[in-house]
Amino acid sequence: MKITNICCIGAGYVGGPTMAVIAKQCPDIKITIVDINEARIAAWNSNNFNELPVFEPGLADIIKETRERNLYFSTDIDKAIDNADMIFISVNTPTKTYGKGKGMAADLKYIEICARQIAKVAKQNKIVVEKSTLPVRTASAIKSILDNTGNGVQFQILSNPEFLAEGTAVQDLLNPDRVLIGGDASVKEGMVAIQALVDIYSNWVPKEKILTTNVWSSELSKLTANAFLAQRVSSINAMSEICEKTGADINEVSKAIGMDSRIGSKFLNASVGFGGSCFQKDILNLVYIAKSYDLNEVANYWEQVILMNEHQKNRFSDNIVNTLYNTVSGKKITFLGWAFKKDTNDTRESAAIKVADNLLNEQAKIAVYDPKVSEKRIYADLDDLSTRSSDENKNLLTINKDPYKACENSHAIAILTEWDAFKNYDWKRIYKNMQKPAFVFDGRGILDKKELEEIGFTFYKIGSGK
Numbered sequence: 001m002k003i004t005n006i007c008c009i010g011a012g013y014v015g016g017p018t019m020a021v022i023a024k025q026c027p028d029i030k031i032t033i034v035d036i037n038e039a040r041i042a043a044w045n046s047n048n049f050n051e052l053p054v055f056e057p058g059l060a061d062i063i064k065e066t067r068e069r070n071l072y073f074s075t076d077i078d079k080a081i082d083n084a085d086m087i088f089i090s091v092n093t094p095t096k097t098y099g100k101g102k103g104m105a106a107d108l109k110y111i112e113i114c115a116r117q118i119a120k121v122a123k124q125n126k127i128v129v130e131k132s133t134l135p136v137r138t139a140s141a142i143k144s145i146l147d148n149t150g151n152g153v154q155f156q157i158l159s160n161p162e163f164l165a166e167g168t169a170v171q172d173l174l175n176p177d178r179v180l181i182g183g184d185a186s187v188k189e190g191m192v193a194i195q196a197l198v199d200i201y202s203n204w205v206p207k208e209k210i211l212t213t214n215v216w217s218s219e220l221s222k223l224t225a226n227a228f229l230a231q232r233v234s235s236i237n238a239m240s241e242i243c244e245k246t247g248a249d250i251n252e253v254s255k256a257i258g259m260d261s262r263i264g265s266k267f268l269n270a271s272v273g274f275g276g277s278c279f280q281k282d283i284l285n286l287v288y289i290a291k292s293y294d295l296n297e298v299a300n301y302w303e304q305v306i307l308m309n310e311h312q313k314n315r316f317s318d319n320i321v322n323t324l325y326n327t328v329s330g331k332k333i334t335f336l337g338w339a340f341k342k343d344t345n346d347t348r349e350s351a352a353i354k355v356a357d358n359l360l361n362e363q364a365k366i367a368v369y370d371p372k373v374s375e376k377r378i379y380a381d382l383d384d385l386s387t388r389s390s391d392e393n394k395n396l397l398t399i400n401k402d403p404y405k406a407c408e409n410s411h412a413i414a415i416l417t418e419w420d421a422f423k424n425y426d427w428k429r430i431y432k433n434m435q436k437p438a439f440v441f442d443g444r445g446i447l448d449k450k451e452l453e454e455i456g457f458t459f460y461k462i463g464s465g466k
């Protein structure tokens with residue numbers, strides 16, 4: 001079966017880049033990305049390519065190449081579903097904020113709405129692909145909704161989790177470590193559906209990197225991958241605290257252990273704590289699944305990854321307060337970076353949010369500079385915590401478009417995101433215009449201790465012993 005028309009529901013950080021790359025690599029497939037969010041669709045259709053809703057290196061060029069050629073953005077969801085042979089569901093699956101499983105389970109309401117809409121509209125057989133990250137066994141719920149509310153047409157459900165990381169999404173999509181496709185190979189229709197998706201990826205991904213499994217293994221592998229990745233960050237962050245007490249250096253420890261081919265050198269950077277929309281949500285979801293099967297030891301094991309991450313964020317802000325003579329009340333502290341990692345405008349679960357909240361509780365005055373995050377986003381992140389009123393947040397936190405201005409008269413600078421540009425700032429100029437003693441708290445380990453200390457800074461680097 002050859003797919004010629006794809007619909008993707010959800011034009012977010014995954015739907016946008018993923019479909020843009022499929023459109024680029026498969027010019028003969030027409031792809032329509034739909035969303036209920038009109039402003040988001042308008043932004044994807046904007047002729048100002050700096051205003052696309054997702055910033056990813058290389059993405060704007062692909063959108064320029066493919067948009068209106070074989071890639072379309074629309075709010076007409078029914079029409080796109082009707083026309084498509086294959087429908088990707090790429091909507092958000094956030095942690096539930098209400099009812100049973102509140103604060104842990106994935107909220108599947110958006111998924112269910114999509115399934116019901118597909119069932120209502122579809123007049124021909126469709127392949128439905130789970131692109132969103134979902135709890136294991138969600139495909140059976142989707143299948144049940146489709147089969148019971150549909151118009152008697154056949155649906156095949158595939159699981160095709162996305163492994164891209166933000167900031168490197170385009171490269172990850174063009175050159176993935178693997179593509180995972182879960183389907184029901186026990187029936188002919190299932191085999192045909194799996195092959196149809198394999199054929200799409202085969203346009204640019206080597207065959208040996210396309211892995212097919214049963215649906216449940218595919219769904220669970222996504223949660224497992226994120227749990228393992230986050231666990232590495234929490235593990236190295238736990239060691240960073242020991243380093244600080246003992247005089248060991250976390251970069252040296254990372255290098256030493258990373259050269260062991262069984263451990264590997266990637267993903268061993270100590271930090272102020274992992275953020276992003278996936279790690280915390282997916283581990284909480286995994287913990288919830290384990291608990292629901294009464295696997296309490298399994299649940300507690302993975303929950304510790306999150307608790308360690310919370311600790312890492314809190315100890316970073318505690319250290320700032322302790323070092324600044326146990327009070328930051330009325331003192332200006334400059335944040336360089338607000339995004340959860342470099343090369344993205346995404347701030348979901350960014351460590352900066354928690355660190356700022358802790359310091360604002362201590363009555364600090366915060367100035368923020370981030371090269372890609374909007375002012376509106378930063379205030380919304382703080383307001384969403386409901387710790388204090390929106391007016392208070394505006395009063396206590398200011399946002400600068402110029403990093404040097406943000407640092408003026410500051411008592412301390414905290415590096416929250418590892419943007420490359422921060423390394424090349426004129427640190428002498430920054431030092432000159434700060435309160436003395438001038439402190440730098442490097443939560444990403446990107447600055448040179450010796451150089452900063454020579455300028456006169458009192459310098460703290462995560463995981464660097466005395």
Ligand code: NAD
Binds near residue numbers: 009166
């Ligand atoms: P997102 O919030 O950026 O985008 C989701 C979009 O879906 C939103 O624009 C929303 O308006 C839209 N939507 C919700 N319900 C809809 C409906 N019924 N009809 C039409 N549109 C609807 O989320 P995201 O970051 O793209 O993540 C999507 C999924 O992919 C999640 O399950 C996530 O866990 C998973 N994932 C994310 C990443 C990542 O790096 N962000 C990586 C891998 C997997």
Ligand code: UDX
Binds near residue numbers: 163233270271274340
């Ligand atoms: C993650 C997974 O990597 C990706 O495969 C999945 O599809 C979605 O979730 P993402 O959250 O976009 O991707 O970025 P990632 O590079 O994994 O970073 C997550 C967080 O961990 C960031 O805050 C990052 O700064 C932090 N991190 C990462 C570290 O602190 N140290 C590291 O060594 C690596």
